[in-house]
Amino acid sequence: MAKTRATRGATLNKDSVRFNLPEREGDGDWLDDRETVDGEAPPLRTTVTVEKPKTVLTRNNSPDIAFDRSVNPYRGCEHGCIYCFARPSHAYHDLSPGLDFETRLFAKPDAPALLRAELxxxxxxxxxxxxGTNTDPYQPIEGKWRITRGCIEVLAACNHPITITTKSDRVTRDLDLLAPMAAKGLAAVMLSVTSLDPRIAMTVEPRAPSPAKRIAAIRTLTDAGIPVFVSMAPVIPAVTDHEIEHILEAAADAGARGAFFLPVRLPHEVAPLFRAWLDTHFPDRAGKVMATIQSIRGGRDNDPNFHTRMRGQGPWAELLRKRFHIAAKRFGLDGDRLKLRTDLFRPPAGPQGELF
Known part of the structure; x- marks a missing residue:
C-alpha cells in the first residue's frame, strides 16, 4: 500500500513512462525527507513557476464538447482530484502526473494581456x-495571483461571453464582474459537485472546498442573477454513484437551473494513479470499482474515442444515464443548455482595437 500525504490526492509520484522519465519521490525539498508520522508522509509544499506563453487562447474542434475555445490561467491544480484527466499534461514538463501535478504549479500572469490582444x-x-476546462481557474493560488479575475475584467470590458467550470466557492469573489455580465446574457457558471459526503470529498478532491461550500456558492451565484449549472463530473461507480439523486436535489434547492454528468475517465497516467488511490483508500471495493469502470469503457480502463468517451457504454453506463435523467427531470434540472449572447461584443480599445 502506498503511503499517503495529508491533504494530497495522489499516492504516487511516478513520471510518465511515455517519456522514459525516472520516478521521483517528493520534489527534492529537504522537508520531503523527514520521517513519516503516524503512517503518513510529511506534507509537500506548493511551488508556483511563472510561465510566459505566446498565446493564451486554446482552440479545439472536438465533437464531444460544446465550446471551441478556452483559457487556462494555470497548469497543474492544487485541488488534487485523483481522477483529473489533465494530470498527464504535466509529463510534458518532465514532471510527474502524480504529486508533482498537485504541488508544482505554473501560473500565466500575462494571460489577461494576451487575451486582450487575441480579442x-x-x-x-x-x-x-x-x-476551467483543464485545471481549475479558482484553485487556491488564484487568491494571490488573481489571473482569472484579470481575464474576466478583459472580457467584461468587451462584452464577451464566458463560461466557468470550478469546484471552488472562490468564484463568488468575482460577483462584481460576473453579475453585470450575466444580466447581459454573457456569463454562466458550472459548479462541480461530485459528492456531498465530506469524508469522500476529502479523499477524492482533498484541497477543493467542501461540498457544503459549493452548494452555498450555487445559492450565492443564483441570488446574484448568475445562471448556475451543477456538474457531476465524474461519477465514480461504487464510490459516489449512490449520491446522484441527493446531489441533484441539493443543487436544485440551491437554485441551479441545469445539470450534467460524466462517468469517470482514466486516460494515460491517470489509470495507475487511480488504481493506487483505490488500493489505499477503498481496498474493500477496489476490484469492483475497476471492473465496473472497465464495463463502462469497453473492457479497458479508458475509452479515448470521440462520442463514446464522454458517455460510456454498456449496461452500467445506461443505468447511470437513466438514473441521472429521471432525477434531473424530477428536480427541474433537465432544461436546455443556456445560450450566451455574442452580439454585444466590442473589440478592446488600443492599437489593435482601433483597426475596427
Whole structure:
C-alpha cells in the first residue's frame, strides 16, 4: 500500500513512462525527507513557476464538447482530484502526473494581456470562452495571483461571453464582474459537485472546498442573477454513484437551473494513479470499482474515442444515464443548455482595437 500525504490526492509520484522519465519521490525539498508520522508522509509544499506563453487562447474542434475555445490561467491544480484527466499534461514538463501535478504549479500572469490582444485581432469572431476546462481557474493560488479575475475584467470590458467550470466557492469573489455580465446574457457558471459526503470529498478532491461550500456558492451565484449549472463530473461507480439523486436535489434547492454528468475517465497516467488511490483508500471495493469502470469503457480502463468517451457504454453506463435523467427531470434540472449572447461584443480599445 502506498503511503499517503495529508491533504494530497495522489499516492504516487511516478513520471510518465511515455517519456522514459525516472520516478521521483517528493520534489527534492529537504522537508520531503523527514520521517513519516503516524503512517503518513510529511506534507509537500506548493511551488508556483511563472510561465510566459505566446498565446493564451486554446482552440479545439472536438465533437464531444460544446465550446471551441478556452483559457487556462494555470497548469497543474492544487485541488488534487485523483481522477483529473489533465494530470498527464504535466509529463510534458518532465514532471510527474502524480504529486508533482498537485504541488508544482505554473501560473500565466500575462494571460489577461494576451487575451486582450487575441480579442483585438482583425477578423476575431466572438464565441463563448470556457474557463476551467483543464485545471481549475479558482484553485487556491488564484487568491494571490488573481489571473482569472484579470481575464474576466478583459472580457467584461468587451462584452464577451464566458463560461466557468470550478469546484471552488472562490468564484463568488468575482460577483462584481460576473453579475453585470450575466444580466447581459454573457456569463454562466458550472459548479462541480461530485459528492456531498465530506469524508469522500476529502479523499477524492482533498484541497477543493467542501461540498457544503459549493452548494452555498450555487445559492450565492443564483441570488446574484448568475445562471448556475451543477456538474457531476465524474461519477465514480461504487464510490459516489449512490449520491446522484441527493446531489441533484441539493443543487436544485440551491437554485441551479441545469445539470450534467460524466462517468469517470482514466486516460494515460491517470489509470495507475487511480488504481493506487483505490488500493489505499477503498481496498474493500477496489476490484469492483475497476471492473465496473472497465464495463463502462469497453473492457479497458479508458475509452479515448470521440462520442463514446464522454458517455460510456454498456449496461452500467445506461443505468447511470437513466438514473441521472429521471432525477434531473424530477428536480427541474433537465432544461436546455443556456445560450450566451455574442452580439454585444466590442473589440478592446488600443492599437489593435482601433483597426475596427
Amino acid at each position: 483585438g485581432k482583425r477578423g476575431y469572431v466572438c464565441r463563448p470562452i470556457a474557463f
